[in-house]
Amino acid sequence: MYDLRTKRWAANLRRRNITVAAASVVTVAVMVALSFAAVPLYRLFCQVTGFAGTTQVAASAPGAVGAKIITVRFDANVAPNLAWQFVAPKPVEVRLGEERLVAFKATNSGNEPLLGTATFNVTPLQIGKYFNKIECFCFTEQLLLPGESKEFPVSFFVDPSISEDDEGKDVTAITLSYTFFNKGRPALEAYLRAHKSAVSAFDAVGAAGR
């Protein structure tokens, strides 16, 4: 009788010890995981709430303000080792704060796929801070297969506060310039490996169209 009771007690104790040990392991694991997640979680919290001065950005233009009109010209350039034709849209006239959408167009005139990436500049240089792009294609990799053309939209507005700036108030024309560079063979091969489905889909569409 005594042995049976002792055995039950021992089994119960073992089960409870295992439960406590498992709970301790889980607690430690959760704490370690939380310590790793603390930085991104804090950043996310700041982005969502604006805590700690994190800037929140509007996804749209404030709307046309005032009567002042600025001419925006576009400039398209390609590095010598990239066989692309890159065409800029025609100049547009915009009111301050007015959102405008234009599209650049690039065509791969070579006989092999080429991967490009673009840098941009706004001139006059000191006015760049007032030229806001809501949507653009800068910095990202762009693949063009032989003969393929692609449009690259740019959505922008000129910040109305330009009229309060000593250097900006007399500006009547702004130039947005893009330059495409060749990412090179290794980057192209890596891109094609990572985007097999996209390239196959393009081929399928091309084959269906032929």
Next chain:
Amino acid sequence: MAYVKRWALTLLLISLWAPAWSHSLKDLERLLGDKEKYFQSVDKTAPDFALQDADGKAVQLSDLRGKVVVLHFIYAGCPDVCPLHADRIAEIQSMVNQTPMKAQVQFVTITTDPKNDAPDVLRAYGEQHRLDPANWAFLTTRAGQPEDATRKLAEQFGHKFMKQEDGYQVHGIVTHVIDREGRWRANFHGLRFEPTNLVVFINALVNDAAKPHGHEQPSTWDSIKKRLRF
């Protein structure tokens, strides 16, 4: 067949569109962090220096505020990697100088062997490696500075040039990028990084892409604080 075409085109657009909106410095740092294994994001005040160019003109890092600075350390007598590093910098410079960034970016090479790298050596080195003096300078120590001053400076930038008995130096290869306010923003390690990645990073700094795109609007937190005040 039309259904297949539509499906294929949709798949293509989805796969290509995903990163199309990433154009802030933070987005770019994340992108480079994923794609460029030789990229290291940094965010601290760059060590200042007071050196001189081949013509004896004094140059301080603080003089270059307003420009993005691409800085690296080499010495002219280095037989192997330094010439390759100089060639890589010249390649980056030629890409940058094809754009309006030319006036906004300064390339700086600093010798870690000021004793042997006399002014004529510095000048000849630039010509040999097709570095454009319009926005490139090869700097050395000023009179009165210790011989190891630039090697100590390299240490402040996080890497060592250890002088050997035969005169050669054992060292790493790092290209440093400093923003327009004098903050050290990135290192590109070695010679195998992709040149366009450095060029677009420079472009982001030139355009102050860290600043918000679009106009600011009051944050939720600011709204709460404002309400609590009343």
